[in-house]
Amino acid sequence: MxxxxxxxxxxxxxxxxxxxxxxxxTAVAVWQAIEDAGVDPRAIDVAYFGNAVGGIMTGQESVRGxxxxxxxxxxxxPVVNVDNACASSSTALHEAVLGVGSGMYDVALAVGAExxxxxxxxxxxxxxxxxxxxxxxxxxxxxxxxxxxxELREFMEKTGTxxxxxxxxxxxxxKNGSLNPYAQFRQxxxxxxxxxxxxxxxxxxxxxxxxxxxxxxxxxxxxxxVAGRLSSRSPVSIKASTLxxxxxxxxxxxxxxxxxxxxxxxxxxxxxxEDVEVVExxxxxxxxxxxxxxxxxxxxxxxxxxxxxxxxxxxxxxIPVNPSGGLASRGHPVxxxxxxxxxxxxxxxxxxxxxxxxxxxxxxxxxxGLTHNAGGLVEGEPAACCIHILSV
Amino acid sequence: MxxxxxxxxxxxxxxxxxxxxxxxxTAVAVWQAIEDAGVDPRAIDVAYFGNAVGGIMTGQESVRGxxxxxxxxxxxxPVVNVDNACASSSTALHEAVLGVGSGMYDVALAVGAExxxxxxxxxxxxxxxxxxxxxxxxxxxxxxxxxxxxELREFMEKTGTxxxxxxxxxxxxxKNGSLNPYAQFRQxxxxxxxxxxxxxxxxxxxxxxxxxxxxxxxxxxxxxxVAGRLSSRSPVSIKASTLxxxxxxxxxxxxxxxxxxxxxxxxxxxxxxEDVEVVExxxxxxxxxxxxxxxxxxxxxxxxxxxxxxxxxxxxxxIPVNPSGGLASRGHPVxxxxxxxxxxxxxxxxxxxxxxxxxxxxxxxxxxGLTHNAGGLVEGEPAACCIHILSV
Numbered sequence: 001m002x003x004x005x006x007x008x009x010x011x012x013x014x015x016x017x018x019x020x021x022x023x024x025x026t027a028v029a030v031w032q033a034i035e036d037a038g039v040d041p042r043a044i045d046v047a048y049f050g051n052a053v054g055g056i057m058t059g060q061e062s063v064r065g066x067x068x069x070x071x072x073x074x075x076x077x078p079v080v081n082v083d084n085a086c087a088s089s090s091t092a093l094h095e096a097v098l099g100v101g102s103g104m105y106d107v108a109l110a111v112g113a114e115x116x117x118x119x120x121x122x123x124x125x126x127x128x129x130x131x132x133x134x135x136x137x138x139x140x141x142x143x144x145x146x147x148x149x150x151e152l153r154e155f156m157e158k159t160g161t162x163x164x165x166x167x168x169x170x171x172x173x174x175k176n177g178s179l180n181p182y183a184q185f186r187q188x189x190x191x192x193x194x195x196x197x198x199x200x201x202x203x204x205x206x207x208x209x210x211x212x213x214x215x216x217x218x219x220x221x222x223x224x225x226v227a228g229r230l231s232s233r234s235p236v237s238i239k240a241s242t243l244x245x246x247x248x249x250x251x252x253x254x255x256x257x258x259x260x261x262x263x264x265x266x267x268x269x270x271x272x273x274e275d276v277e278v279v280e281x282x283x284x285x286x287x288x289x290x291x292x293x294x295x296x297x298x299x300x301x302x303x304x305x306x307x308x309x310x311x312x313x314x315x316x317x318x319i320p321v322n323p324s325g326g327l328a329s330r331g332h333p334v335x336x337x338x339x340x341x342x343x344x345x346x347x348x349x350x351x352x353x354x355x356x357x358x359x360x361x362x363x364x365x366x367x368x369g370l371t372h373n374a375g376g377l378v379e380g381e382p383a384a385c386c387i388h389i390l391s392v
Numbered sequence: 393m394x395x396x397x398x399x400x401x402x403x404x405x406x407x408x409x410x411x412x413x414x415x416x417x418t419a420v421a422v423w424q425a426i427e428d429a430g431v432d433p434r435a436i437d438v439a440y441f442g443n444a445v446g447g448i449m450t451g452q453e454s455v456r457g458x459x460x461x462x463x464x465x466x467x468x469x470p471v472v473n474v475d476n477a478c479a480s481s482s483t484a485l486h487e488a489v490l491g492v493g494s495g496m497y498d499v500a501l502a503v504g505a506e507x508x509x510x511x512x513x514x515x516x517x518x519x520x521x522x523x524x525x526x527x528x529x530x531x532x533x534x535x536x537x538x539x540x541x542x543e544l545r546e547f548m549e550k551t552g553t554x555x556x557x558x559x560x561x562x563x564x565x566x567k568n569g570s571l572n573p574y575a576q577f578r579q580x581x582x583x584x585x586x587x588x589x590x591x592x593x594x595x596x597x598x599x600x601x602x603x604x605x606x607x608x609x610x611x612x613x614x615x616x617x618v619a620g621r622l623s624s625r626s627p628v629s630i631k632a633s634t635l636x637x638x639x640x641x642x643x644x645x646x647x648x649x650x651x652x653x654x655x656x657x658x659x660x661x662x663x664x665x666e667d668v669e670v671v672e673x674x675x676x677x678x679x680x681x682x683x684x685x686x687x688x689x690x691x692x693x694x695x696x697x698x699x700x701x702x703x704x705x706x707x708x709x710x711i712p713v714n715p716s717g718g719l720a721s722r723g724h725p726v727x728x729x730x731x732x733x734x735x736x737x738x739x740x741x742x743x744x745x746x747x748x749x750x751x752x753x754x755x756x757x758x759x760x761g762l763t764h765n766a767g768g769l770v771e772g773e774p775a776a777c778c779i780h781i782l783s784v
Contacts, residue, residue, distance in 0.1 A: 001495045046635070052454045055445070055446075055447025056447050056448070056451065056453055059448065059521075059526045060522055061444060061447050061448055061453075062444045062475060062477035062523040062767070063475075063476070063523055063776070066775040067525045067770065070525075070770050070771060075638055075770070076637070076638050076640040077637060078635040079637040079775070080476065080635070081476055082473065083453060083454060083456070083474075083475060084454070084455070084472065084473055094472075095472060095490070097496075098487070098490045098491050099494075102489075102495075103393045103493075104393060104490055104493065126451065130452055130455070131455055133455075134450070134452045134459075135452075135459075241496075243438070244470050245468070246467055246468050377455075378462050379462060383458040
């Protein structure tokens with residue numbers, strides 16, 4: 001496969017935009033990515049449009065991307081609409097990587113856009129429930145918060161991680177989010193505030209849960225071999241792009257989906273977790289971040305709590321995680337989240353992350369970053385887990 | 393790009409199946425494809441699931457493929473959900489070609505499944521309207537029949553094609569459909585019946601329009617280089633896989649989307665229209681078939697009517713078109729149609745099409761087939777036009 005690079009990224013800030021249609025959110029993110037990439041938009045050969053719940057939320061299914069991109073002034077590019085729940089836009093990027101990597105296309109646009117806010121909150125909840133089997137899981141009223149709460153209680157019991165540790169994740173991420181102009185929630189939270197907040201389902205309190213959100217994010221990718229003639233921008237390489245939808249486990253000892261997907265990604269990139277310098281994880285519920293430390297191999301099993309306690313994943317720590325603020329602070333308009341993670345890592349690897357810029361192992365700009373995006377739930381495992389490893 | 397081949401295809405018959413859920417339609421098509429391919433299902437590396445309106449029709453967005461495939465007993469395969477209106481499953485195949493062609497995956501499953509029938513017909517109509525810009529085109533009540541009727545009137549005026557010619561298409565296709573055990577409508581129609589049927593929008597009468605339908609179709613594709621060790625099945629090569637979403641035209645003289653997409657496909661395959669021996673076109677309204685003869689280069693401009701008048705596109709003609717019965721007779725459960733076309737061409741190229749088997753130019757089984765699948769409408773052009781050229 002040809003090597004694929006990212007030339008530019010863009011984002012519409014995440015937030016509550018009841019009056020802004022999906023197409024307008026899309027246009028802002030896409031044109032920012034095109035300008036950032038410094039490419040002629042006529043060079044774009046194909047577009048992958050990630051969106052999870054537009055059909056239920058807006059009645060626009062079938063040709064979501066074509067409608068949004070036409071409105072953005074980008075008519076005439078072949079469009080593939082991609083859906084994978086909260087992992088829709090990392091899946092869009094995965095497909096862009098395959099399209100360019102195969103040689104069929106030279107330049108691809110990957111977009112993720114979502115509107116979750118609605119004057120009718122019931123509609124939003126119905127839409128989000130569609131990330132599970134609606135005839136089984138959603139039908140018994142099993143919401144994602146309830147599912148995470150059960151998982152986290154088991155994790156606490158097994159590892160000795162406490163609710164205070166979970167609050168530490170929110171404290172860290174809300175501080176990061178306060179430094180991110182694209183973030184939906186920019187109020188830093190104290191441990192006391194987090195623990196005293198309304199309980200959603202023990203151990204989850206309000207500030208630990210990602211909220212409704214609207215937003216969009218985009219990236220321009222191309223074959224490394226053509227990057228130089230398209231733009232003077234320094235490309236960021238995509239070293240790994242892996243997708244899994246659950247794994248068959250014979251026993252508890254078998255790797256779960258995140259572990260298996262991460263191993264595949266490290267193998268594709270030819271590196272190990274010790275080489276990663278900055279990470280964005282899918283903390284739809286902030287406490288799960290600690291589980292992901294372990295599953296991504298950033299520490300050993302049961303050691304996640306130590307990382308958060310000693311500040312290892314802070315902006316100034318040895319392995320910063322969620323410098324953007326993560327899903328609970330930056331926001332989580334589901335179909336846009338994957339590419340927002342990618343945008344953050346691209347900015348970090350370029351040294352363009354402003355006040356929340358992290359440093360790499362040698363004290364300068366980091367050179368290797370990882371994103372972990374997950375979507376939906378089938379048989380108790382993520383219906384889509386998509387990991388990308390980027391490097392400069 | 394690595395050469396990609398089809399090892400097997402499968403279909404759930406098209407029809408009205410109010411009590412059969414999408415997952416059951418899917419399971420039948422997928423397992424038939426797996427058995428036809430003669431591959432171990434554990435060899436499947438990735439699945440592309442095409443569906444257009446499941447979110448609106450069933451409330452299942454986000455993880456449609458994961459839910460359906462889990463039910464089919466295929467849990468743990470990475471799934472990408474693909475939507476492109478009536479071209480959803482040819483787009484799924486296009487993505488499968490890129491995934492395998494790139495070298496990332498060796499074996500891919502492409503599926504298309506759709507349920508359009510509902511006890512609530514209003515819901516079906518709302519769902520189908522989502523193949524246009526719902527805030528503009530659908531909002532003014534512009535249905536596809538109305539749009540086609542306007543296009544066809546212009547075509548009649550320009551080329552001298554008559555309503556009788558359009559009826560001839562239905563006569564041919566309904567005869568073909570009567571020989572197809574997978575077809576939804578198996579009643580051959582006489583020219584008189586077609587012309588006397590209820591007028592939908594002149595020149596369209598009832599039997600010229602595709603109807604509601606439920607169904608599923610699937611294909612197993614793999615890299616040519618691994619086909620031999622996976623199965624003893626003779627592979628069918630995918631010589632071209634092209635996707636376009638409208639084209640920018642400066643003037644009437646510029647090629648429209650179908651013409652441009654076909655030229656790209658012929659160039660990819662290294663052949664011309666004169667080499668094609670059997671064709672499936674997207675006759676959502678049967679008369680449009682005559683336009684497609686011209687746009688695909690099967691004849692010159694304005695000559696389409698001659699082809700249908702002299703029976704050139706009959707099963708026994710020089711270039712058989714829609715041997716399956718096409719959309720109006722085989723049925724058109726939108727997200728399943730593209731792969732149903734592929735299944736038909738695979739059966740024709742293998743000489744397995746039974747009573748509707750066509751002959752190639754040298755009097756034996758045809759060696760080259762083409763499918764033309766279109767989806768949605770943006771700016772008066774197909775939002776997705778997907779052409780595949782297959783050969784043995």
